[in-house]
Every structure is written in structure tokens, then in C-alpha cells.
Amino acid sequence: MCAVAPFALPCLAARGGYCGGYNAAADFDLDAVLRGIRSIRIPAAGFAAPVPDDDSAAVATPTTPVASLRAPLSYGDDAAGSEDAAAATITTQNNLPKKQQQRQDPGETYDADIDATLRAMENDPSEWPWPSAFYLWTVQAGGITPADRAHLVSWMYSFSRYYAPAPGTLHRAVSYLDRFLSTTYVSDSDSDGFTQLLLGGVAVFAAAEYEDSRATDALTADAVAWHVGGGCTRRDVVDAERVLFATLGCRLGGPTAHDFVEHFTRHDAGGSRTTVRLVAHHLADVALLDYRSIRFLPSAVGASAIALAKMVVNPAAAVWISDEIEVMTGYALEDLAECMDEIEEMRELEAEWPVCAQMTADFVRSYGFLPC
Template identity: 45%
Template sequence: MKVERLLPDQRDSTNFYAMFREIAAAHISRTATGLTSPPAHVVPEMHAGPNLDGAALELEMSPQRRYELCADYDVEIAESLRRMEAVDAGERPCPDYLTKVQHGQMDNYKRALLVRWMYFFTRRYNLADGTLHRAAAYADRFLSAATELRLLGAVAVFVAAKYEDRYTTLKLNSGEVASYGLFTKDEVVAMETKVVAALDYSMGGPTARTFVDHFTRRGGEDPRDDIVKSLAHHLADPTFLDCRHLQFLPSTVAASAVFVARCTINQMRGFRWNDGVKELLACTRYAAEDLRACIAAMYDMHELETWPGYQHMRINYQRHYSLPDRLEMTQHIFLAD
């Protein structure tokens, strides 16, 4: 989704990114309710935040609470996300930019090193969930048209974090970005302006993390649901290390991660492998066969375990799991439909 072109605030104000989020929320809400008249001008609030204590704020912003508030528009929101993913092609990177744009200056391994560095950056400052997904997408889109690396990675994380959480600048500003990456503050500000312009000011497309949250939105009744969601997020995260996953839509990556996670948790807990799988597929609107290639690519990554950053992501997940055998998973895919 595209909004009015504005220059990023060079003093690290969150107002610019807060406006993106509020306009995006208004857009989805209006799409869901069928309203077509122009919305009133959105003015970002200037106060420090809602008057809630930590526990109350966490409850108010929980996925289950958001689902309850949006339940009446569930189908419309799903259709809007899919439409944004499919129609706004400019918000997707070129799948083969490494050969068509970079021309050998960067390969898949170097790109994985960049994503690993971005992963460490997001963890160093405890940035909002979803920052890495959005930052990697920003970096890939930028590299689909230009050729700069670590400074790009740092700025992509910074921009994505401010989009995901308007309070990011309470713990991270352009000076901190410059210090962490050994850049100058002027370089960071200049690159931020270039990145936002290169993205054509279209910054709100759904990521794989968006779809994992959406596909698991009805969870909570079964004790396995939260574990499936957590594992699905973990399975989707390393896909950004491998450029081959750019050929898949974010919803495909998310549906594949949730499918594999559900089968894995069922196996580990002693349930039938397909317990709850058909309901999950109905929620994603994918047939299991549609996910075969993406799941195979996911298995390639987990079996090789040699990608830069993969072992760190695996260790930081802090839960033990063992994916079903590849042949067994192939049979699950065949039988699921």
C-alpha cells in the first residue's frame, strides 16, 4: 500500500512511521467494512502512549485480543491481506536480483551473512517482533535496484523497527545505528532517505510473520496452539537466509511453516500427524500440494544447517524439536488433501 510521499524525519521522530501504521490500519478497516469515501486526514497522536500499566497494555495488545476485536471482519481482513500481497507487486523483491541486478557482486552466501548480521542487530536492541522479516524484505527490494550492503542492512532494520513499533526510538536512534555498524550518523540519515525512496514509500505489505499470526489467530483453546505458532515463527525466520525463498509469496512461506509446525508438534506429543491439519489448511486457503516446493526448501535449510546465522537462530529458539523425516512429510502432504 502506498501513502503520500513524505521525507523521513531526520531527527528520528516516530511520527512519520506512526502515520504509516495509522493510515494502513485505516485502509484495512475501510476495506473490511466496504467504505469507499476518502478517510479524514489522519493525524498521529503526539502523547507518550496509552495510559495503561505494563500488564494491561500487554493484554490489550495480545494476538487473542486483536482477534476478538476483529472477529467480525475476519474474512474481509484475510482477503485484504491476500490482495495486498498479490496486487502490490512493487512491494515484493525481484526473486533473481542476485543475477539480474547484482551481476556477481553479491551471492546467496553473502546475502545470508547480511541477514545474519541484521538478526544480531534486532536482538541486540530487542526490537519488535516482525522487524527482521520486514527489514529483510526492505533490503531485498532495495538490492533489486541498487548495490550497497551493511549500511543498507542497518538502515533496513532501523526503518522496519520504527514501522513495527512507534516507540522504537526510545531505545534506538540514528546515532546508535551508526555506532553499532561503525558508520557516521550522516551516512545513516542519507541511506534512510534513499531506502524509503527506493521502496517507493510502500512499506506496509504483509510479511510471512504477518501471515503466521493470521493463520494461527484462532489458537488458544488447545495447549498445542501456542507452541505451533511459536515453532511456525521459528521455521519461517531462517527462510530469509536463503534467497531461493523469494520465489514464494509470504503467505506460502507462512502456511508451509504452520503446516510443518503442526505436524511436528502432533508427532512430538503423540497425536495423529493430521490432527487439526485440515482445519489449518482451510484457514490458510492453501492445498497441501501447493506448499510442497516451499516445504522442501525449508527442509533443505534445516538439514544442511550451514547457512550463516542458522545455528544462532536455532539456539535462540530455546525449545527442542525434531522435524518429521522428509519422506514422512512428503507422505503427509500427499494425504492431507
């Protein structure tokens, strides 16, 4: 792992005493904690993911396969004290005796069904094309570098923020971007009428429409054309959107890291728990800039963001966080170590990442986490 300075956010820095009501231990070193976690690589998402050989198969699979995950104890109000809930598996099939089914909390079953559906969708082969972890070198043939992609995502962030679409729009737009670029070559010239900037604008436009049908009241095709510039017209935007939909097979609803952060923290409200959710969303947003994050499933990125957020808000959580994260997300902490390390690296080296510092400043401005 890359050795970086201890992870911190403004007003949540690792200093002695209290800041904004949260205790931050002076001797807390997140990098040291992450180094102590045994890293197990999570298989890359998508059809282009490398197939492990027999010798590496034993270490290429998460220690907590989705198919056999215990139902998180946060399912339902009474789940934390229920031995049956702790032993339950995430499945839409209920094999409990009829009398026991009648006593089961309906909210618990509903939550488990949602969890199973989200995890099935992020692994669904029919959601083709999945983003390839190598498309910059295969499909794009080096025409787009990781820095070029980060710059485009930065522009999409600024563009989407200008129109304040529904939460999660940027994550969905970047998902559309990566899925499209995994199958279709796009040059940086306008000779073919389909530039990278136009693709980014159309991805935001389509994602905003998906998240909220009223988004087009403010974010119109004309607005997209104006922001893209270079003589782009409304017709260019409409045509590009049609190509995007056709390439994605009109499959636009796959879960994102934003969705999983919301899902995993759905029962957290008030005090530090709300703060954890906000910080986790910010960290998941930052991860969008990093091309390396494509190889992780959205649920793994969301779980990693939550684990880091818990350590930032409450440094003492590093001692007992492993069991809590596994119950909440179904991932063992060692499964998330590599993803957590890369998110931390980006935050500590934010000067080298386009708009990363601006994301942090916008977060501070929105939620009032001022420097101590």
C-alpha cells in the same frame, strides 16, 4: 526434493514416549511425508517472476486460487459449525440476504475482511518494487551471492536482536532489503558511501520504526552507525534511510510471513496450539536466510511454516493435516510442498547456513524447549 534426515526440534524430536507433554512417534519420518505430497509450484512473487508458457500454465497455478478460497472455518467462534461459513468466499462484498446478514457473526465478517486485505496487499502491483527472484544475477550482476545475502541477513538478525524491537521487525527489514536490491545495485565497498552493511542496518532501523514508533528510544541513527562501523556516521545513516524510502516509494506496510503466521493462528491459544505458533514463527525466521524463499508469496511461506510446525509438535498430524491446513490458510498441502521441503532442508543442514544454529539456540533459550 533433497533427501535429508527427519525434521525435529530440541525436545520435540521423534522419539518414543512423551517429552514436555507432547507425543512424538518413533517411526515418524517427515521427509517421507513430504515426498508423498504432490508438488505444485506456486507462482513467484514480483514483476520479475517468469511468465509460464501455455504448456506449463496448467501446473504453474495453485490448486486453490486466492480469488476463490473458502473462508477458513476458524473465522469467528461459531464458524467451525456453520455450513454458511464453510461455503463463504473470501471477499469484502457481502451478497447474503439482509436477514441472513443480520444473523452472521460480526467477528467472522471482520476476520474475512482482514484476510482479503492481507492477500490483496501481498499481490498489489502498486507495492512496487516487489522482490525479484533473480535480482542477484540481474540487478546485482553476481556481485552479491546467495551466501552473501544469507550472511547479511544473519548480521541483521544479530543486530535487531540486540535491541529487541517489536516482533516481525526482522521480516519487514529483510523485505525492505530484497525490494531495494531488486532495483538498485549496491557494491561491497564504501566507494559510493552505501555499503551492503549500511543497507542492512538502515533496513532494520526503518522496520523497527514502522513496527513501533518508540523503537528509536533505544535504536538510534547513532547506534546504527556504530554497529555498521567503518567510519559510518549518523548523517550517513539518515541519508541512506532517505534513499531507502525513496526507492520503496514510502510503501513500507506490506504483509510478511510473520504477519501471516500470526493471522492464520490468531484463534489458537493454549497447549500445543501455542507451541505450533512459536515453532512456526521460528521456521519462518529460518526461511529468511534462504534466497530461494523470495519466489514464494509471504502467505505461502507462513502456511508452510505452520504445516511443518504441526507435524513437528504432533507427528500423528501428518495423517489428517491436509484438510486442516487448507481450511486454516486456504492453501492445499501440495501447493506448499516445495516451500516446506526447502525450510526442512535448511533446518537439517543448519551448519551450512549462517546463524541458523544460533536462531535455534535462541529459540530454545527463549521458550524452554530443552533437549530430551
